């Protein structure tokens with residue numbers, strides 16, 4: 001594709017900034033690719049903050065935004081090849097703004113798309129060690145609870161680069177997993193809108209986001225888009241349980257339609273572990 005056409009797409013995707021200058025830090029480019037320099041400048045010149053989570057603040061989002069996810073010079077890689085432990089939606093009396101992906105501490109966590117590291121540090125708000133990557137289409141992805149961070153703010157990332165190792169840092173973590181979020185202008189939407197996790201690939205090459213994508217319902221409703229078809233499932237299943245006197249893991253598992261094995265995995269327990277009354281267990 002001609003440079004000017006590619007640049008036009010980049011500008012169309014991320015909006016026009018008034019200044020073109022390299023951000024602080026030393027961006028790493030593979031070769032002297034002026035397109036990537038332009039794209040780097042475009043996504044880092046506004047609302048760019050290495051120390052705060054939500055730089056867009058009250059910036060309005062359009063009613064509808066069309067986002068191209070891949071093309072011939074951008075690809076997608078699964079952050080971890082694994083199953084979903086916990087869904088996007090309402091959970092434990094608060095919104096869960098991402099997906100929990102199963103992993104073991106030390107497992108490599110990869111960048112989903114090309115982009116630039118906006119944030120790479122410990123976060124006191126519950127995320128623990130957190131990496132945020134802003135992508136050239138304006139989306140951001142969040143990778144939380146990492147045991148180790150391998151990247152620095154303002155560095156350029158390719159899809160598939162290992163940005164850190166999975167773990168369980170942060171006050172909201174009860175067992176090793178990757179908390180993975182997808183956001184547009186700070187607003188979270190269900191990563192399953194764009195990624196088919198059971199197949200390890202993107203659901204489509206592009207997505208149309210509307211304001212309804214950013215509403216997190218209280219009904220545990222999960223919307224999944226695949227091959228253009230959207231299915232919604234409602235769940236009345238509880239996500240947590242407070243241990244009471246006389247409880248056993250088997251009884252808790254049976255009552256809540258899960259298994260002892262799952263409870264052990266999610267809560268770092270062994271089947272023979274003594275249950276502490278009052279402890280809150282994750283159920284799924």
Ligand SMILES: [Zn+2]
Pocket residue numbers: 086096098099100178179180
């Ligand atoms: Zn989570």
